[in-house]
Amino acid sequence: MPFQRWFPVFLCFAAACAPDDPAAPPPDAEPPPTIEEIVLAGYEAEAYAYEIDNGLPVGWAEWMIERKDRFAGAYVRARTDRRIRVEVRYDVPIAYDPPWTDEGEHMRAFERMAELAYVGWDFSFSFDDPAAEFFAVIGYSGDTSHQSGDTVYLIWEGIFLHEFGHVLGIQHHYCDCCGQDQCEEQYPPGEGTCVMARTAATWGPAEQFALGLGQQRHDAAVEAAISDLNGRYPAHILKREEEEFDAYLTGRR
Numbered sequence: 001m002p003f004q005r006w007f008p009v010f011l012c013f014a015a016a017c018a019p020d021d022p023a024a025p026p027p028d029a030e031p032p033p034t035i036e037e038i039v040l041a042g043y044e045a046e047a048y049a050y051e052i053d054n055g056l057p058v059g060w061a062e063w064m065i066e067r068k069d070r071f072a073g074a075y076v077r078a079r080t081d082r083r084i085r086v087e088v089r090y091d092v093p094i095a096y097d098p099p100w101t102d103e104g105e106h107m108r109a110f111e112r113m114a115e116l117a118y119v120g121w122d123f124s125f126s127f128d129d130p131a132a133e134f135f136a137v138i139g140y141s142g143d144t145s146h147q148s149g150d151t152v153y154l155i156w157e158g159i160f161l162h163e164f165g166h167v168l169g170i171q172h173h174y175c176d177c178c179g180q181d182q183c184e185e186q187y188p189p190g191e192g193t194c195v196m197a198r199t200a201a202t203w204g205p206a207e208q209f210a211l212g213l214g215q216q217r218h219d220a221a222v223e224a225a226i227s228d229l230n231g232r233y234p235a236h237i238l239k240r241e242e243e244e245f246d247a248y249l250t251g252r253r
Contacts, residue, residue: 039076043068050209057189064188064206071210073169078212082121084114084164087132091153092139096232103127110157113225117161117195117202119216134167136160156233158226161202162195170207173197201226 033041047061064071088107100106107125114123126132135151145152145159147166154160173186173196187197194204201222208215 035080036072036076039079040068040072043072043075047209050205054205054215056205060189060205064209070169070171071206074165074207074210075212077168078121078210082118082212084118084121084123084134085129085132086110086123086125086134086136087129088125088127088136088138090139091137092141094139094232095234097234098232100232109225109228110160113158113222113229114160114164116218116222116225118211119213119218121211134164157229161222161226165196165207168211170196170210173204 044061044065047064050056051058051061088110096106100109107127110125111123114125115121125136133150137151137153138157140153140155142153142155145155145163147153147163150167152160152163152167154163171186173191173194188204188206191197191204191206193200194207195202196207197204201219202217203211203213205215207213208217
């Protein structure tokens with residue numbers, strides 16, 4: 001009888017020490033997938049569908065899949081959050097000619113350019129945005145426009161499109177720059193003209209796919225928006241533009 005009384009007490013004590021919590025994962029359970037992993041799980045199937053739907057050369061999707069890491073950042077951002085808030089500041093003030101009515105008009109011109117190029121994305125530019133995720137330095141006094149982390153440094157304001165592509169992880173399509181002399185490694189099959197190759201104001205198929213743009217290109221409207229921004233630079237800077245002429249975004253690297 002003493003044994004019979006002790007045995008249930010032992011069981012209750014054991015249960016109290018290790019409660020049955022159905023919400024607790026088993027010790028060896030895998031961690032749940034991240035949002036990035038869930039989104040990227042669709043990359044390969046979407047690449048094959050994009051190749052077929054857009055009449056791209058056979059092998060385009062495989063090229064994109066082999067280089068998935070190059071486009072993963074842009075691909076995930078395009079499918080999770082297309083709202084882009086940019087805080088702007090001057091490095092050196094610019095004597096615009098003609099001047100902007102106010103900086104509100106100026107920032108709206110920036111927004112128009114960005115949203116024409118990044119179709120379906122929502123950009124806002126402001127000189128005071130405590131919630132900004134990205135930053136743009138305009139009137140940059142350095143030798144060349146560039147991107148560093150979440151910030152773009154712009155000699156020419158129209159260069160924003162190219163440099164913000166770098167913020168999202170998009171690389172150049174140069175065959176003659178920075179040791180990139182293997183064209184087949186830089187250009188997907190059927191790439192065509194692209195802002196990352198200095199041959200257009202907007203994107204080729206690789207970036208259109210990664211950025212979720214379909215095949216929407218508004219080159220003429222983007223070029224006009226770029227001209228509205230860059231064309232207001234004072235005469236001595238415009239003369240420099242003529243001397244360092246780039247067919248699309250002067251000063252872009």
